[in-house]
Amino acid sequence: MDIVLITTVIAALFVVIGVAEPLAARLRLPYSVILAVLGTLIGVGAIFFLRTELTDALNPVAEAILGLPIRSNVFLYVFLPTLLFQATFGMNLRRMLDDWVPILVLSVVAVVVATVTVGYALSWTSALPLAACLLIGAIVSTTDPSAVVSIFRSVSAPRRLARIIEGESLLNDAAAIALFGLFMGFVMLGVPDPKLSDALAQFPVLVAGGVLTGWVTARIAVWMMAAFGRYELAQISISVALPYLAYIGAEQSVGASGVIAVVTAGITLNLTAPGRLPPQAWANMREVWGLLAHWAGALIFILAALLIPRLLEEVRLSDFALVGVVILAATAARAVILFGLLPLLSRLRVSPVVERPYRAAILWGGLRGAVTLALALAVTESFRVPDGIQRVVGILATGYTLFTLLVQGTTLRLVISKLGLDRLSAIDEALSRQVVAVALQTVREDVARTTGNYDLGHEIVRAEAKRFGERLDAAVKTAEESADILDRDRITLGLIALAGHERDTIIVRVRERTISARMADQVLSDADRLIEGARSGGRSGYQRAARRSVAYGTAFRTALLLHNRLGVSVPLARLTADRFELLLTQRLSLRDLDGFIDGRIRRIHGRRVADLLRELLARRVELVETALEGLRLQYPGYAEKLERRFIRRTALRLEEREYTAMREDGLIGAEVHTALMQEVAERRARAEERPRLDIALQRRELVAQFPLFAGLDEAAIRRLSRALRTRYANVGDVLMRKDSPARSVFFIASGAVELEAAGQTWRLGRGEMFGELSVLKRMARRAEARAITPSALLVLDEARFRRLLRRSARLRQAVQESAAKRGISIDMPPAA
Template identity: 35%
Template sequence: NLPLAETTLTISLAYLSFIIAEHYLHVSGVMAVVTAALVVGSIGRTAISAESWHGLRETWEQLGFWANSLIFVLVGIVVPRLLIQTGTKEVVLFFVLLVAAFAARAAIIYGVLPLLRYTGLAERVNTGYKTVMFWGGLRGAVSLALALAIIENPAIPSDVQSFVGVLVAAFVLFTLFVNATTMGTVLSMFGLDKLSPAEEAIRDRAMGLSLTRVGEDVEAVAAEYQIDPNISQKFVREYETRVKTVDERLQNLEGITQDEWIRIGLAALGNQERKSYLDFYSKGYVGPNIARLLLDRIDDILDGLKHGGVDMYRQAVDKSLAFDWRFRLALYFHRRFGLTDLLSENFVKRFEVLSATIPTLTTQLNSGLAKVGEVVGDNVRLQLKELLEQRLAITTRAFAALELQYPQYSRTLKECHLGRLAVRLEESNYRSMYDEAVISSEVFKNLEIELEERLRLLEAQPRLDLGLDAQQLVSRVPFFESLDDVRIAEIAKLLRPSLVVPDEQILKKGEVGECMYFIASGVVEVGLEPEPVSLGSGEFFGEMALINEAPRVANVTAKAFCDLLILENREFHTLLEANPEMRA
């Protein structure tokens, strides 16, 4: 939390990006700065403290305003000298550039976007927004900065400098004086400059609630300041009249369905959730990587809601709780190469994400939903409550499955989270005492240093042991409990530990059996007819296919996280030969 240092570093990043790219890598310094800005804008919100981020944005808005103004001043100095040399050839080339630029933009917007939607890689964009994107693709400071870089580069021939400078400047001026000035007309043509019926309803309901409260507060304030009641009643009547007007507009409003109100409510709750995750990060409850994961997930849920309503919202929620490609890749490395570090890291992330999601959803049910309900109405609020409760239930079940598999780590993680929150509460108390002049700045700084040291210890991520040591797993299987440690060590060399996740299919009916499985922990379901059979810790399955050399007779699915020991066909016969008593 060093705002001055963080702001200085971002400014240094801009200069260093330009210098390194332009003078050492011999690529565009302007584009290097743009790339650096995109990176900072993308990850900066979860890499910089909330207090610093606010100041950083204000600083760069001011610098951006100055830079834009300066670029246009420089262009105003340089371009007239170039435009004097403009002839018929340059005019023709300018119109060719204009047609080519708009044709390329049209090809992307009206050609590529529908193709992406057809393939499922993008959502539908209506004609109005497509037209705005086509006509509103303004070219400003970046284009001019690139042109200036060419004009001022002595290694580039003068005729090329003149050619680029004239065409770029003319194109930018055209977009500013033609596209920009007519953009309002284009927006009006498609009604994009007005609020939608749903947005008007939200505005009117919010206004009605606010006016009602203000009318009540005016009377209280007037009484507190001993203002004549006749004066206060004048204002109260004015607010009552405005409330009636708003109510009449709401009654006459048509076209807002129940489903749309539910979407509005879910969107408001999603934005609340997003803000909550940012607060978690600023308070140190989660780290930057986990904050980015949480924000990505809620953004995906909001996108699903926006494009597909409640059904897509539910699908996005289910997807956010599923095991993503990163987790699947870590599982592959574990099963193929026996590597567990990447898998352990993904489990830790899942712990952190779920442990942050559950209190957020609980807070929304307890307080956030009431605020949203004031705008969307009681009937919609009850439906939103049902959706939130469903989401909280499946999220809690997912976390409970993790806790059941790794109870000690769950306890350690909760201790770390509570410790971090306690430190932040302590810091808040010290800051309040400092703001009220109870303690001096020297004392406050000393206390802050001590808190930072404690927080640094708590921020260290506890390591998760997946418990996949083969010998330990073998010793937990009752099938081998009569064996001594030497025999267990020998058997462990024949077995391969494997972790499976809930609802993962382990065996498929009809496939050729190449191995059998011992369950060290967890529960699997064998899909036998007429009723499935559940197998738990200490039991085994898949051995009949090896003994009889026959296809699998049933599907086997994990019902929870399971630690399995896999015995391949060759090792199976080796094990039976070395331990004849197991044949029984």
């Protein structure tokens, strides 16, 4: 085929892509539906002009359209990796983890249930073998990411609903394509009645292989990007290659799921790259991928739609009944999961509650699209699949896809509206009226100043002021009618606004590079949790989210366990450094919120609400400061290094701003500005490197600052730091059990410990020790010790403790005082 003609057709398709978006906005229909309709019309038109005798002028164009090399591998190996990678690349993974149970249920369990339900329903109502029926079930069980995500982003759906839909549509392709490959093999081998257990047994291998391939490929890619730190185009080029190498490597080399590999690669890049790449390079990379995914999603829909007339050429009347069976079975299977399994998991406290309107929207939002058509096309292309099965698979998959797009897709906006998911709550409506009144009052004051500065005509000013005053009076009257908002609701709305402003402040500081890209996603996720916590639980929900933002998570507790039990300190050092930086970032953001409360919230909600919000903000600041102080006590000197790094980065930002201002004022030329900015960029790259947290070195600093070891010389401190083990304890951890053998002594470097024995309780703090009396008396422990705050302890075994006791008069005195306080007499070893 003539390359000029193919290029012309592809260029024309891009014109169609450009026209489709404003057309979809004008018709208030989903973009993907418009693309599917236009593609189908183009395919029908090409067939019509090729077969009609009215004219032959358009035959070359029609032949070029129908002769495009549209194969299933083009969809699966060219377009699908791009769509999956960009969807994973752009999502907020930390927020999605809050709903990981419903997402996994919908993306794995629902796919298996839909495959089985559709398969057996077709087996009972048609003459097809069970293997072919299950193959059709696997094909139609996947929701298309480009169809679903684009629709839910175009309508005013709640964020949580969009997250669940995006997560499901992203991950269920892996399950569906894996099942498709298994049942496709049964059909090609002529196995009429496969065992479902044999198929599912291979599923974990596909998943594990895909996860490993995607993770390794992404880690290598991130390492290469970090090595090319000053070459942004090189970094973007490597990111473009990443999903394809992961997909092909998993499918062709490992024999695993390419979809899982791409998703894993995207997640790995999303979590690790922001801390390794310059912020601007990361932002530009996301913009490039947004454009690539837009083109890929549009082309995959148009090209897949071009196939629809061809796939439906041999449709029969009886096929419509089978399409109806597929629609009913697939919908019923999805409804069972949404309205049966998910509520059950919520009652068992396994899954967070997914509200009924959300579940109804998810049921109707399970659209099929290009992925379903691509899998059906793969069946029709295989010469090893019988012709009768090829025809039925193509017709049923195409018919079901058209139903979801033309019926569900065109009515999804209406369904969301009927469910009330696109409307403001009564509280938000009342707030919006008050916000409009306050905003218009501010605008009137600014307009008055502006007209005075420009010395405009008095008649014009008077006429426009009258019109604006009428609008302001109407807004004030409406606000007064809704002024009966309860104080509780005003506090909730104020907290939502406060958390929203905090989020905006974080985004500004990330762009200014005051907050590192490594911490950006984490602090933004915390701000999102504050917003949702305030929206769902008011003041208590906001406070829970605030406490969670400074609490030790599961990953940190796991790292503590690895360090305390196995001596593996690398994960603990990394997570502790992250916690340091996170707390410093939170403290920086919180200091900017007082002005927002006084300047904005007070004008809308009044002094009483503003004072209460300031009190809640003060509690958050105290939480952060307490957590930071605890880390400073555990790791003396490290917080100072991080704060110095922050000051250096702030100074570089200000220096950069000054050079830009001088360039705009004409004080320096373009050449000088470029040289100065390059120098700043080199220093910024060095300042971005976070100081390494060395736990062993920190232990030596702790020993040197410990009051009981003040009399030791430097050599003795070095020997002691090697002998001591560092143990970290969370609130409630048992450090020493009653009646356990006495083999070590504990020194409290930071935190607090409670001892309980014989009905008495003692509390010990920093600089004190416990466990020494049982060691000296050579008897079992008589007390139980439990951490009552996050604590760091230094642990010394019995033999080294006795040797240290002989050399340190200060330590012997402390032991004697501790024994006398508890009324216990001991025999001290002689001094060395």
